[in-house]
Amino acid sequence: MDAGHIDQSHTKTMSETPIIIEPDSAPSVRFADFGLAPEILRALSDQGYVHPTPIQAQAIPIVLQGRDVMGAAQTGTGKTAGFSLPIIQLLLQHANPSMSPARHPVRALILTPTRELAVQVAENVKAYARHTPLRSTVVFGGMDMKPQTVILRGGVEIVIATPGRLLDHVEQKNVSLGQVQILVMDEADRMLDMGFLPDLQRIINMLPKQRQNLMFSATFSQEIKKLANSFLTDPVTIEVARSNATADKVTQVVYKVDEDAKRDVVQHLIRQRELKQVIVFSNTKIGASRLSRHLEQSGINAVAIHGDKTQQERMAALESFKKGEIEVLVATDVAARGLDITDLPCVINFDLPYNAEDYVHRIGRTGRAGASGDALSVYSDKDERLLADIEKLIKQTITRGELQGFVPSSSRGSREGAPERGSRRSDSERPSRSRGDSDSSSRSAERYSRPSGPSPRREKVDPWFLKPYEPNASAPPVRRETPASSIKPAKQKLAFLLGGVPK
């Protein structure tokens, strides 16, 4: 298969119909077809990667052209390699701008909404760039500034960061963003949810106006589209069909139980199914800690991860879970997005999420990279509405499971109307599936041609978004010192920002 297989004529811009990628399309394209540097291909073959995922097959050539990209893709689709491989290629083939005294100015900046995601993206970038002279590092809060400072001051071409800590480093002059050529916003929708907009705006204002922007978002809401339109220039839109992410590979079951029985039901499910590794999602930090303690008391090796834990605890929890030292990771939505835990066979929702979108993200932790998975949820009467919202979003009715052999705990005065039980039909909850068997042949590539010359850069207009924020005379500009409580919810603020500005 040659590079001609990637037909650029199919690319479309925001104003047109987005590219919808069928998840199983173009399986025979190879990384060697993109004209990536031999050093990059070597890093890929180190890891046994030969064939790009659909989003990679689309994104890599487009990013290599220097185009702005709006990518709507779940994690687990290979999104990270989809942007990091071409970024590394572009940095290699374009000269260091080096007007700055730094030998290694920051040339690519990747922003993520959670610290753990930053670490994960950084690990990937480091692996892909390992045979190149490019340096990368990750900076995020909750950790000592000093080691990060030393590395930043030593010079790196690629920085992966959470916004707050990055700004901290900029203020302390540990890093300059004046030479950034490529900006990536990963999980952009999450960033908006989390009220990152003022921070993003400050960071974007520090970047050169002439640059390439890549924005990735799991969802493609109106807000995200507007944000994309506001600071991407003539972007190519890439969208991976969503339905397959939930429908095909993840078997979903919900169990209606008494509110007070939820934790015992979760424990029962873990035991009954002999789950070796499972992430259990809780809506609250306190709930996560309590549930984890409860599970531990009943002899299940569980650890909680949430934003009130120290960063050391968070990282230790994730690491030991990945190593298989822990059976159950009880998490808030800090772990809902982006985290790539290989071969996770099951996730459990201890609480149904308030946002239906988050359900999709949570269950996306399982069934990754072509494997199958189970997503189990417990809910009670008061959650009917949440369940209805979820089913509306995913456009399917989730199987109502019935618990087998569950005995409500007597120690806590079991309440009536507790878990449904009795009829045995649990086998029907686990339809058999076939494992997608991907081609693993690894004949070395014959040709490594690089795209000739630098990509033509278009004249960019200044989007309003890049300009200082001054909604009107009476309202003061957003300052970082503003207490969190006085900052409007992200959506409201975004609507305000977008609404008040002529296109």
Next chain:
DNA sequence: AAAAAAC
């Protein structure tokens, strides 16, 4: 209603 993110 809650989660995340700088000190």
